[in-house]
Amino acid sequence: MKRKQRYTSSINLINWSILLFLVIAGVSLGTILEKALGTEGIHAYVIPRSGDIFDTLYNNFPAWIKAVFFTCSMSLVAVLLSTLLGITFGSLFALFRLWAFDRISQLAWSTPLVAVSVYLILLLGAGWAYGLAMGVFLGFYPIAKHSFEECIRKHEGVSALTAAFSLSRFQEFRHLRFSMVISRLGTALGTSVPLCFIGQTMAEYFIGSLTDWSPGLGGMLKVASNSANPYGEMWCSILLMMTLVFCCGKLIDYLWGRLYPETLNKQEAIV
Amino acid sequence: MKTDPLELRITLKKFYLSDHNHSLEIQPFEFTVDSNIPFAAITGPSGAGKTTFCRTFFHHYINSWIEDGCEVQFEKLYSLNGIALNHTKDVVGYAPQRPFFLPNKTIHENLCAPFGWKGKSAPLQSDVEKVCQIFFLDRTINRHISDLSAGELQRLNLARMLLAGPQIAIIDECLTSLDQELASQIVKNLHENYTDHSRFLIVTHRLTDLSYVPHVWVRFALEENSGDPAFFQKSVKVNIRENVKQNNLS
Numbered sequence A: 001m002k003r004k005q006r007y008t009s010s011i012n013l014i015n016w017s018i019l020l021f022l023v024i025a026g027v028s029l030g031t032i033l034e035k036a037l038g039t040e041g042i043h044a045y046v047i048p049r050s051g052d053i054f055d056t057l058y059n060n061f062p063a064w065i066k067a068v069f070f071t072c073s074m075s076l077v078a079v080l081l082s083t084l085l086g087i088t089f090g091s092l093f094a095l096f097r098l099w100a101f102d103r104i105s106q107l108a109w110s111t112p113l114v115a116v117s118v119y120l121i122l123l124l125g126a127g128w129a130y131g132l133a134m135g136v137f138l139g140f141y142p143i144a145k146h147s148f149e150e151c152i153r154k155h156e157g158v159s160a161l162t163a164a165f166s167l168s169r170f171q172e173f174r175h176l177r178f179s180m181v182i183s184r185l186g187t188a189l190g191t192s193v194p195l196c197f198i199g200q201t202m203a204e205y206f207i208g209s210l211t212d213w214s215p216g217l218g219g220m221l222k223v224a225s226n227s228a229n230p231y232g233e234m235w236c237s238i239l240l241m242m243t244l245v246f247c248c249g250k251l252i253d254y255l256w257g258r259l260y261p262e263t264l265n266k267q268e269a270i271v
Numbered sequence B: 001m002k003t004d005p006l007e008l009r010i011t012l013k014k015f016y017l018s019d020h021n022h023s024l025e026i027q028p029f030e031f032t033v034d035s036n037i038p039f040a041a042i043t044g045p046s047g048a049g050k051t052t053f054c055r056t057f058f059h060h061y062i063n064s065w066i067e068d069g070c071e072v073q074f075e076k077l078y079s080l081n082g083i084a085l086n087h088t089k090d091v092v093g094y095a096p097q098r099p100f101f102l103p104n105k106t107i108h109e110n111l112c113a114p115f116g117w118k119g120k121s122a123p124l125q126s127d128v129e130k131v132c133q134i135f136f137l138d139r140t141i142n143r144h145i146s147d148l149s150a151g152e153l154q155r156l157n158l159a160r161m162l163l164a165g166p167q168i169a170i171i172d173e174c175l176t177s178l179d180q181e182l183a184s185q186i187v188k189n190l191h192e193n194y195t196d197h198s199r200f201l202i203v204t205h206r207l208t209d210l211s212y213v214p215h216v217w218v219r220f221a222l223e224e225n226s227g228d229p230a231f232f233q234k235s236v237k238v239n240i241r242e243n244v245k246q247n248n249l250s
Helices: A002-037 A050-059 A061-095 A100-110 A113-124 A127-152 A156-164 A169-183 A185-207 A216-225 A231-259 A263-268 B050-055 B059-065 B085-090 B107-117 B125-134 B150-163 B180-194
Strands: B008-018 B022-026 B029-033 B039-043 B070-076 B092-095 B168-172 B199-203 B215-221 B234-242
Touching (some): A061 A127, A061 A169, A061 A185, A100 A127, A156 A169, A169 A185, A169 B107, B029 B199, B029 B215, B050 B168, B050 B199, B125 B150, B125 B180, B150 B180, B180 B199
Parallel strands (some): B039 B215, B092 B168, B168 B199
Antiparallel strands (some): B008 B022, B008 B029
């Protein structure tokens, strides 16, 4: 088991190293090309130029901090809401044996949710909560699907405990299934959190009201698209958003690993 | 003549299970466990239906597993008399191959928590300590579940099952991660401490686990006359057929 954990850690480390290398290589390549070919040699839309990005950040640092804070806080509220709603609905569907949810979820997953959600922004978005609605809409599904599947999964250990202590279906859910849902929630959050960030940023870009306190990273992207030299700001927004998504994903991975070490996998690997 | 209060005669009259891929049929058989021979060891090749047979002791498994009729009959004597098939789960304890433990909890919490769920009083501390000593968990009782090895988890699985005080304890390959010496010692401890109120059905592939206790061997055989008839008191013929779909190739 320890060997398997070491192997998984090594794979994770390699994945993150590759991502870090690609980011550094991309920015470096842009800088080298800029030096070699001049500013007109290659379009700034294609490759980020580190000079532009750092200038943009340095010149308008407080605004970027506000944008990151706004996007981050609204996305995390969206994660919280989608988690609560996802667990509640997924578990209720399983508790009342609403098998139709399984087919509906398959249908939902096969449709381009992100594309559809752009149109839904116009219906869902209202006031300052436009991004929240989008984030919850996108982040809800992975959590609900995870909860539903954990609650309906056949597990002979759970069946044996239920029979031995004559638990009712509700007691089985409350004491056994709910623990299973929570202990494996990290994987579902790994999908849900990036979707919440993407939904929030998209909503900010499309219908964000660019007030002084709530531009968000999507709002900064929108401001950039209307300016004379947009690419520094655009790349800055995109890189910041990617950083936030990766950091949150890694943080959740780490926290869930600490809270719930691979207990369930070990139990299932006994035989 | 006084009858043994826990004489358990298991008579299988008919067992047929079928799904889309295969069908399993176990021929009728009968064996008895009592105070003289409190252990029954069920053995046989993988896929012969040992676990499936054990699961049928719970009524709800029958509903969910059997499609074409299954009948497991207990001919009960004395204290087991009057227990209907759908009430067997109240007296049967089942330690499955893949147990479930509460994540993020200690051994002690995993042993005691299920009693609180049903509003039952928590087990006595002396009982918990006794069961931990029997399964050599007394030094690790406050350890977190995630820190336990596969063998320790199997011992915890057995301890939790026996703490509920079942009259019929089914142990489904729960000694596989233990070394030979420890497995034999645990079976010996079971014999010394629990056979006054429990009878044991042990599904195992390792024939030496029960060397030091009186037992009856029941072998599920896929072929006629397999195994040594002098060694296995009961040899049960099992038929497994693959349900091949008729492809209309012509």
